[in-house]
Amino acid sequence: MSIQLSEQETIRREALVKLRALGINPFPAALFPVNIQSKEVKDNFQEGKEVVLAGRLMSKRIMGKASFAELKDASGRIQIYINRDEICVGEDKTLYNEVFKKLLDIGDFIGVKGVLFTTQVGEKSVKVKEISVLSKSLRPLPIVKTDDEGKVHDAFTDAEQRYRQRYVDLVVNDEVKNIFIKRTKLFNAMRQFFNDAGYMEVETPILQAIPGGAAAKPFITHHNALDIPLYMRVANELYLKRLIVGGFDGVYEFSKNFRNEGMDRTHNPEFTAMEIYVAYKDYNWMMEFTEKLLEHCATNVNGTTQATFGEHQIDFKAPYKRVTMRQAIIDFTGFDIEGKSEQELRSACLSMGVEVDETMGKGKLIDELFGDKCENNYIQPTFIIDYPKEMSPLCKEHRDNPELTERFELMICGKEVANAYSELNDPIDQRNRFEEQLKLSEKGDDEAMFIDNDFIRALEYGMPPTSGLGIGMDRLIMFLTNNQSIQEVLFFPQMKPEKKAIELSDVEKAIIEILKINNRIEIGALKSTTALSGKQWDKAMKTLNQHGLIKVEVSGETKVCVLQE
RNA sequence: GACUUGGUAGCUCAGCUGGUAGAGCAUUUCACUUUUAAUGAAGGGGUCCUGGGUUCGAAUCCCAGCCAGGUCACCA
Numbered sequence A: 001m002s003i004q005l006s007e008q009e010t011i012r013r014e015a016l017v018k019l020r021a022l023g024i025n026p027f028p029a030a031l032f033p034v035n036i037q038s039k040e041v042k043d044n045f046q047e048g049k050e051v052v053l054a055g056r057l058m059s060k061r062i063m064g065k066a067s068f069a070e071l072k073d074a075s076g077r078i079q080i081y082i083n084r085d086e087i088c089v090g091e092d093k094t095l096y097n098e099v100f101k102k103l104l105d106i107g108d109f110i111g112v113k114g115v116l117f118t119t120q121v122g123e124k125s126v127k128v129k130e131i132s133v134l135s136k137s138l139r140p141l142p143i144v145k146t147d148d149e150g151k152v153h154d155a156f157t158d159a160e161q162r163y164r165q166r167y168v169d170l171v172v173n174d175e176v177k178n179i180f181i182k183r184t185k186l187f188n189a190m191r192q193f194f195n196d197a198g199y200m201e202v203e204t205p206i207l208q209a210i211p212g213g214a215a216a217k218p219f220i221t222h223h224n225a226l227d228i229p230l231y232m233r234v235a236n237e238l239y240l241k242r243l244i245v246g247g248f249d250g251v252y253e254f255s256k257n258f259r260n261e262g263m264d265r266t267h268n269p270e271f272t273a274m275e276i277y278v279a280y281k282d283y284n285w286m287m288e289f290t291e292k293l294l295e296h297c298a299t300n301v302n303g304t305t306q307a308t309f310g311e312h313q314i315d316f317k318a319p320y321k322r323v324t325m326r327q328a329i330i331d332f333t334g335f336d337i338e339g340k341s342e343q344e345l346r347s348a349c350l351s352m353g354v355e356v357d358e359t360m361g362k363g364k365l366i367d368e369l370f371g372d373k374c375e376n377n378y379i380q381p382t383f384i385i386d387y388p389k390e391m392s393p394l395c396k397e398h399r400d401n402p403e404l405t406e407r408f409e410l411m412i413c414g415k416e417v418a419n420a421y422s423e424l425n426d427p428i429d430q431r432n433r434f435e436e437q438l439k440l441s442e443k444g445d446d447e448a449m450f451i452d453n454d455f456i457r458a459l460e461y462g463m464p465p466t467s468g469l470g471i472g473m474d475r476l477i478m479f480l481t482n483n484q485s486i487q488e489v490l491f492f493p494q495m496k497p498e499k500k501a502i503e504l505s506d507v508e509k510a511i512i513e514i515l516k517i518n519n520r521i522e523i524g525a526l527k528s529t530t531a532l533s534g535k536q537w538d539k540a541m542k543t544l545n546q547h548g549l550i551k552v553e554v555s556g557e558t559k560v561c562v563l564q565e
Numbered sequence B: 001g002a003c004u005u006g007g008u009a010g011c012u013c014a015g016c017u018g019g020u021a022g023a024g025c026a027u028u029u030c031a032c033u034u035u036u037a038a039u040g041a042a043g044g045g046g047u048c049c050u051g052g053g054u055u056c057g058a059a060u061c062c063c064a065g066c067c068a069g070g071u072c073a074c075c076a
Helices: A007-021 A038-043 A094-103 A159-164 A166-172 A174-196 A237-245 A283-302 A325-333 A342-351 A362-373 A427-443 A453-461 A473-481 A506-517 A523-530 A534-546
Strands: A050-063 A066-073 A076-083 A109-118 A124-135 A220-223 A228-232 A250-258 A270-279 A306-309 A312-315 A321-324 A382-385 A407-412 A415-422 A466-472 A550-555 A558-563
Touching: A007 A094, A038 A050, A038 A066, A038 A076, A038 A124, A050 A076, A050 A124, A076 A109, A094 A124, A159 A166, A166 A174, A174 A250, A174 A283, A174 A473, A237 A250, A237 A270, A237 A453, A237 A466, A270 A283, A270 A473, A283 A306, A283 A382, A283 A407, A283 A415, A283 A466, A283 A473, A306 A473, A321 A325, A325 A362, A325 A382, A342 A362, A415 A473, A427 A453, A466 A473, A523 A558
Parallel strands: A076 A124, A321 A382
Antiparallel strands: A050 A066, A050 A109, A066 A076, A109 A124, A220 A228, A250 A270, A270 A466, A306 A312, A382 A407, A407 A415, A415 A466, A550 A558
């Protein structure tokens, strides 16, 4: 196994050896007695105070017998001052001349003990008395510098590298780290809001025999011991409602969901939703609850209800505007969907240039119309209410209009952020709706829902009137941190695997060479040409096969080896 | 899936109509005891994404592929 090392990596590995030769363990086991963080040092600066800090070395400015460096810990950066005679009190100046100046690199974890002081230029700093190596870094970090005008130089910006090596991104780009701090603040704020309201956080299965609760393509997997297919959940709705049946008043879950669909700027195969169900409530109550919730969350994350998203200024201050879907379509197209037949809707769509096809039922047509003509116009948080029945198979029929459901979606900057219902709790109606879905799926809709008989059985025992809400957490944090791409708010967005260069042994290369000259050799002939031992031959062929470089074609008694392109 | 832009040193990037591969930072060596994009001097470092093709000659032109970004389509 030979790994190609860059010059800088080689030098760092050599430093490792030299440190050990000096009796310094570059990866010591013992705890380091940190007693303060850099932010606290700067916020409550006390000249002469003794401190013990640890972190990464982020820069070195050596000026002969004294140096300045920057230490970065979880809370920020602080300048440290290292004077040769302060850290080497005796005759032996090795610790300064060799260890600090030559063997410590940017990126290394070090610990320092020292006293606080202010430099001539006024920078709050630590005068180091003792320095310890805590962990050596073998790869060079990107060096990002900021000049006195605040301009950033050589920023680590390549999106692919940033996502694949998020750890580097986080070390080097503070604004990236800050996004994730805000993400956690959002979850904490929401959790606190629900807990204060008396609702209970629960966990439900991720591996499900029937992937229900949303119209989406699932990932499929297989359980060996049970020998059955299992699906990764696309939503947790049906399980949370079972818990309402079981007698809880309010349950919620932050759920990782998985959808086997396309990926783009706003879709990752795994994403996080929050779903909450509250008994004895309806969607009107839920709208008020939602706007209060989001106002609370925005304030906790950003300290204000205002947020900037691209060119838009949005305000999470409650209350939010409420517009029925019918009214939204009238507002932006002049067309009234009320009482129209499927045929009338289809021709209306066509006349407005909305793409439709034969598999679309009434609900889907209205959805297309809304999606195409209205959705993008709602910039400020707006509740779109009263969706057509056909596209909401888990939602209760509207109390005033049997064509509609008691459903709302919250739109922000033209994107759906939340979705809520007065939940359907009539088991007979529920079974009919599932059967409607089945018909849709027979018509060609590959996202129509499966029938979940156990869920219907649960409803047959009785579920109180309940309102449920789902929030796309990734989308919400995008709005709260002004990011247009979901990848920026996920620590580890999905990426295609990095392909690694295949390293072949000489023996394997030799076989390839033979095949290049004379492809399709009978396998016995090939073996005798190579003149390899049985063991070497076997190993080489297995490796080549694994990498898909060769293929053995069997026809009857003869086996022929073929080079693969 | 379509279109489009990109992939060159550890990082950020330049490299024209094809002619031996460049800069800044980082790194190495030397100097320098309050600097802060520290400074000054000298050096080293490359699978120009991969594979074909055209050509006397390809980082550059052509074809195919891989990876990524963007736009659009699909999609709660």
